Amino acid sequence: MSNLPLTPDAVSEIVAIIDGSGYDRVDIKTDAFRLRLRREGGADNAAEGWTQDWSFAEAEAPAAADKVAPVEELPDGLLGIAAPLPGTFYRAPQPGAPAFVKEGDKVEKDTVVGIIETMKLMNPVHAGCTGTIEKVLVENSEMVDASATIMHVRPD
Template identity: 80%
Template sequence: MSKLPLTPDAVSEIVAIIDGSGYDHLDIKTDAFRLRLRREGGGDGSADGWTQDWSFSEAEAPAGGDKVATVAELPDGLLGIAAPLPGTFYRAPQPGAPPFVEEGETVDENTVVGIIETMKLMNPVHAGCSGTIEKVVVNDATMVDGGATIMHVRPA
């Protein structure tokens, strides 16, 4: 018997991530597999509101904030640092550690300003611009959509 390219836990985690976003469907196709997810009805915020090509038992959703951050408008003269992918945004490298950056601190393009956890992988978020952190828009442990504004930066 051949192995499935995704485990039931991985599919359940994908469902939880997409469920915490503003998206209502996902279609992934590779040489090894195809996964289609579509929200049924109005989507009540639980994985039960989803249909999928494979039928797996559900796993608990990853811990994190309840709120989902989306793309926000930027105040005049400020740049935004955007989430590179959907997942849970963390301001510090581990619980209890100081945040990567605080409001008022200077950053450059390569400064790590946070991490996004997606499918148990920690992905660094780089500032991508030079300037001063004007405002941290997203709270720690908050689900974010890809492209969501996490911080405002006053350009140098």
């Protein structure tokens, strides 16, 4: 099972955001979980007006690792770490803290290289390959699209 920072409080926050949208049904599906929400009618409190059905998908060893941080082959033997989803990319766990990785650092497949904030959820970005960070392409707090290359890695 994937480590995913999705808590009941986070689900309630998602419900509150979606409640303002006017939709009656929402189905959010990722490689790690599925969240289905359906409005039950007329409640004043956003969380009380919805039913929730959420579950975590079982991780399939190699396939799940590939989807966490897509890696693309680049010229000169470099690999590109791609953003697994759109959002705001953060290089450090909090303001003022050292970056997860910097150019010249060694990384393993499961090394966290950054965080992407999407819908107020913080999602870790893993290297997805073994090697040395050659170049960081994205600034801290920069918006990224899904599959955008955020770092170059020289594989071991």
